[in-house]
Structures are given as structure tokens and as C-alpha cells.
Amino acid sequence: MDYTGFLHQLVEGIQRPEPEQGRRYMIRFAKPKQYEACLVELSRMRNEFTDLGVVRSSRLARSIIAPVHDPEALSRYSDEITVEEDIPLSLHATALHSKPSSAQGIPWGVKQIRAPKVWSVSTGHRIKIGVIDTGADYQHPDLRYSLARGINLLNRSLLPHDDNGHGTHIAGTIAAANSTAGMIGVAPRSLIYPVKAFDHNGSAFVSDIVLGIDWCVRNRVDIINMSFGMKTRSKALLDVVNRAYQAGIVIVASSGNDGKRRSIDYPARYPQTISVGATDKNRRIASFSNRGAYVDVYAPGDKIVSCWVQGKHHEMSGTSMATSHVSGAIALLLAKHPGLSPAEIKTLVKRATVPLRARKTTTAKNKIRGGEIDALKLMQESGG
Numbered sequence: 576m577d578y579t580g581f582l583h584q585l586v587e588g589i590q591r592p593e594p595e596q597g598r599r600y601m602i603r604f605a606k607p608k609q610y611e612a613c614l615v616e617l618s619r620m621r622n623e624f625t626d627l628g629v630v631r632s633s634r635l636a637r638s639i640i641a642p643v644h645d646p647e648a649l650s651r652y653s654d655e656i657t658v659e660e661d662i663p664l665s666l667h668a669t670a671l672h673s674k675p676s677s678a679q680g681i682p683w684g685v686k687q688i689r690a691p692k693v694w695s696v697s698t699g700h701r702i703k704i705g706v707i708d709t710g711a712d713y714q715h716p717d718l719r720y721s722l723a724r725g726i727n728l729l730n731r732s733l734l735p736h737d738d739n740g741h742g743t744h745i746a747g748t749i750a751a752a753n754s755t756a757g758m759i760g761v762a763p764r765s766l767i768y769p770v771k772a773f774d775h776n777g778s779a780f781v782s783d784i785v786l787g788i789d790w791c792v793r794n795r796v797d798i799i800n801m802s803f804g805m806k807t808r809s810k811a812l813l814d815v816v817n818r819a820y821q822a823g824i825v826i827v828a829s830s831g832n833d834g835k836r837r838s839i840d841y842p843a844r845y846p847q848t849i850s851v852g853a854t855d856k857n858r859r860i861a862s863f864s865n866r867g868a869y870v871d872v873y874a875p876g877d878k879i880v881s882c883w884v885q886g887k888h889h890e891m892s893g894t895s896m897a898t899s900h901v902s903g904a905i906a907l908l909l910a911k912h913p914g915l916s917p918a919e920i921k922t923l924v925k926r927a928t929v930p931l932r933a934r935k936t937t938t939a940k941n942k943i944r945g946g947e948i949d950a951l952k953l954m955q956e957s958g959g
Contacts, residue, residue, distance in 0.1 A: 581652060582616055585630070587644050599661045600646055601782050601811045603638040609655055610637040631782065635789035636815045640782040657810065661780045664805045666708075666741050666773065667829040667840070668893035669863060678717075678758040678888040683856060684748065684875030684900055689951040690761045690907065696954060699762025699906035704749060704798045705791035706902075707784060708742030710735035710771035712884045715743060717757035718767070721750040725769035726790050728783055735771035740884045742769060744891055745802055747882030748899035749906070758881065758888070761903025761950065765910070768796055773803070781809045784842075788815045792822050797909055800902040801828040801848075802895030804840025812842055820847035825909070825917045827851060827902045829894035830865040839869040849905075849921050853877060853897040854947050858932045864894055866944075872924050873931060873947045874900035904950040912957050927953035 585602075604610035610632075617630060617639070631640045643649065646658050681691060703723070711722050713734060727735040737743045752763035770790060772783035784801070791799050799819060819826060828848040831840035843850035853864040853876025860866050861877045876897030883889040905920060915923075928946025 581613070581649070582620065584643065584645065584648050585639070585641055586620070599641060599780070599782070600643045601638045601640050601659045601661055601785070602643070602649070603636060603657045603659070603811060605655050607637060613639065631786065633786050633789045633815070635792055635818055636785050636811055638785065638811060659809065659811050661782045662805055662807060662809060664779050664781065664784065664803050666777045666803045667832055667895040668741055668744070668802070668891050669832060678880045679756065681759050682748070682880050684879050684896070685759065685761050687856070687875050688761070688900055688904060688948050690904065692951040693907050693954050697907045697911040699750070699765030699903065699910045702762065702765040702798065702906040702909050703768055703796040704765055704800060704902055704906060705768045705770050705787070705794070705796040706742060706745055706749070706800045707770040707772050707787040707791070708745055708802060709739035709773040709777060710737035710742045711746045711767060711769040712737050712743040712882065712886065715882050715886050717751040717753040717882050718743070718746055719753070721746065721752050721763070721765070721767050723766050723768045725771070727771040728786050728790070729771060729774060735769040737769070737884050738775040739773065739777050740889065741773070741777060741802070741895065742771070743884055744881040744889065745800060745895060745899045748879065748896065749800065749903040751882055761900055762906035765903070765906040768794065779803070781805070781812050785811055785815045788819050791824065792819050796824060798825045798827060798902050798905055800898060801826065801842060802898045804829060804831050804843055806840060808841060813845055816842055816845050816847050820917055823916065825849065825905055825920050827898050827905065829898040830870050832863045832893050833865055834863055835865045836867045839865045839867075844869055847917070849901065849924055851894055851898040851901050852945070853892070853894045854931065858929070858947055860931060860943070861892065863892065864897070868944060870945055871921065872901060872928060873897065873945060901948050904948050904953055907950055908953050908957055911954065915957070923953060923956050924948065927956045
């Protein structure tokens with residue numbers, strides 16, 4: 576590869592970025608040696624161009640993330656690289672509902688999936704769950720023993736502190752462990768590894784998620800929780816999801832909040848993930864939840880109370896909230912049966928459900944498929 580010409584295009588893009596806010600690209604290399612050689616050259620050039628600090632890279636995906644002024648000019652390297660525009664993603668939660676000042680005991684969703692019935696056998700002890708989200712509140716009394724260091728992809732010198740709330744809410748449903756004054760999550764002895772990829776506005780790009788999954792694979796987590804999505808495909812995201820899957824990591828992803836019957840968001844739509852829809856207290860599919868053949872399992876996601884920043888609790892709805900229940904249930908299973916593969920776990924999850932209740936408007940044409948996760952059945956189906 577002609578690194579001189581290629582790097583010239585990168586540097587020009589960094590010095591003269593596209594006028595559109597946030598327009599950047601992921602440049603992925605076909606061969607590891609090309610990627611490594613390019614990193615060496617970029618490292619050398621940092622002394623000449625201080626703005627090269629905006630360049631990021633993912634070793635797992637063999638990609639460089641940077642502004643590119645003229646992506647078409649890189650087409651002559653098409654045999655050796657692929658260029659993909661970096662796409663924004665959104666969190667799968669609706670606006671806040673009420674703001675309860677405290678939450679005590681076991682939330683309704685945790686009870687509904689019968690997680691407490693499993694705690695005599697498994698509490699998810701030492702299962703590592705990477706939550707790619709907005710971070711977590713390390714001072715929250717309900718999460719005091721539930722959080723590992725994780726990673727802040729927005730500022731690697733800082734802990735992944737949550738400045739939004741969504742990530743703390745997800746962490747609480749999975750692993751809160753304050754039995755005296757706060758709430759208890761599905762798998763109270765599992766360990767959350769917060770991966771802060773989303774900023775205080777809940778904004779992130781595909782490249783942030785690629786870097787987050789990359790980190791989870793290198794740090795050997797058991798489960799990745801992804802409560803977000805986008806409408807379009809991304810080859811870079813699919814590739815890194817597949818690498819995580821091949822590394823034996825269970826990937827749980829929310830289906831989206833568009834109320835669609837025949838479509839769900841990516842990455843939940845990828846077959847390597849377990850896609851999750853949301854139910855309400857009556858075991859009916861929540862009105863906002865995507866549904867249909869692409870959804871593997873449903874879980875409580877309507878009016879869910881969980882942890883929030885500044886030591887508080889909030890009520891939220893969304894397939895985000897449903898996904899955290901499923902991640903917790905899988906943590907209970909893995910603590911008891913650590914040798915199960917992602918494919919085996921997906922089969923068990925789809926089988927270990929209770930039937931959903933139909934709404935009055937349901938017809939034979941749009942018959943309900945799938946069921947709601949049941950943690951006790953999940954453990955029984957696995958033989959433990």
C-alpha cells in the first residue's frame with residue numbers, strides 16, 4: 576500500500592474536516608500488517624500534526640476512525656481497505672415518567688421474571704457484564720458492590736461516570752444489591768463493567784460501539800448489554816459483533832421503540848445477538864415495543880423503577896429496560912453453567928418463556944410470537 580498517499584488523505588481530512596457536524600469515517604484494513612504499519616506511521620506523524628489526536632483506532636476491528644475530506648479519493652485502495660461512514664445511534668428508552676425518591680425491595684419486573692426464585696441456586700456470582708451505555712453512578716448505594724472499573728471511551732483518563740442516567744438505570748436492573756435500604760436487581764452478585772460510549776446527551780457513533788465491544792472482548796466479559804440501536808446496517812458493527820460472538824460472549828440487544836411488527840433495529844437484528852422486546856405488568860407487549868419474528872424474547876420494560884445518578888431512582892420505559900432483565904437472567908444461568916455457548920444460551924432463552932397476553936386488537940393475522948423470559952424456567956431448562 577502507498578502509505579504516503581493514503582496518509583495524506585487522512586491528514587487532509589483532519590486538517591480540513593467536512594462542514595457537516597460529526598461527519599467521520601471508519602477505515603478498515605483487510606490485513607493486520609497493513610493496519611499496524613499505518614498506526615506506526617500515524618504515530619510518527621503526531622509530532623508534526625497535533626490535530627492527529629482526533630484519530631482513534633480499534634485493534635479488534637483493524638480500523639482507524641477519523642474525518643476524511645474526500646472519501647472517494649480513497650477508492651483506489653479498495654482492495655486493501657473499506658471505508659464506511661460513522662453513523663449515530665440512539666438509546667432505547669422513552670422519556671422519564673415519575674421521579675420516585677426511593678426504591679425499596681424487589682422491583683415488579685424482577686419479580687415477574689421470577690428471578691428471586693433462582694437466588695437460592697444462583698445470584699450471578701462473578702459473571703462479568705459489559706454495559707455499553709452512558710456509564711454508571713459509582714457513588715450509588717445500590718451499586719456499591721456491583722461496579723468494576725470499566726472504561727470511559729470519551730475520556731480514557733476518567734472513570735466511566737454517568738452524566739446522563741440511562742446506564743445507571745440499566746446497571747441497577749441487572750445487578751443492584753442493596754437489600755436493606757434500596758433495590759435488588761436480577762443478578763445481585765454479578766459484576767457490571769460500565770463501558771461509557773454515550774455522552775451526556777445519550778449520543779454515540781457506531782465507532783464508539785465498535786471500540787466498546789473491542790474492549791469487552793479484550794477484557795473477557797461474559798455478557799454484553801446493548802440497550803441502543805439504529806435503522807441502518809453497519810458492516811463494521813456486524814464484524815465486531817461476530818468476533819465477540821466467536822469469543823464466546825453472549826450479546827443482548829434491545830429491539831427498539833417504534834412499535835413495528837416486521838422490523839427491529841440493529842444490532843439486535845443480527846443473528847449473533849439475543850434481541851429483546853418489552854412487556855408491561857400484564858404480560859402484554861408494550862405499545863412502544865418493536866415485535867414480530869425478529870424479536871427473540873420479551874421482558875418487562877414498561878414503567879421500570881431503577882437506579883439513577885446522584886444516588887436517586889427513576890421510572891423509565893423502553894426496550895432498553897427489557898434488555899437489562901434478560902442480561903441479568905442470563906448472568907444467573909452462566910454462574911451455574913459457565914460452559915454454555917452463546918448459541919446454546921439463545922436456544923434456552925427462547926424456550927424458557929411464559930406466554931404473552933394478547934391485546935383486544937390482536938387478530939389472527941398479527942398473532943403473537945415469542946414469550947416473556949422466565950429466569951426459573953431458564954435454570955430448569957438447563958438442568959440446574
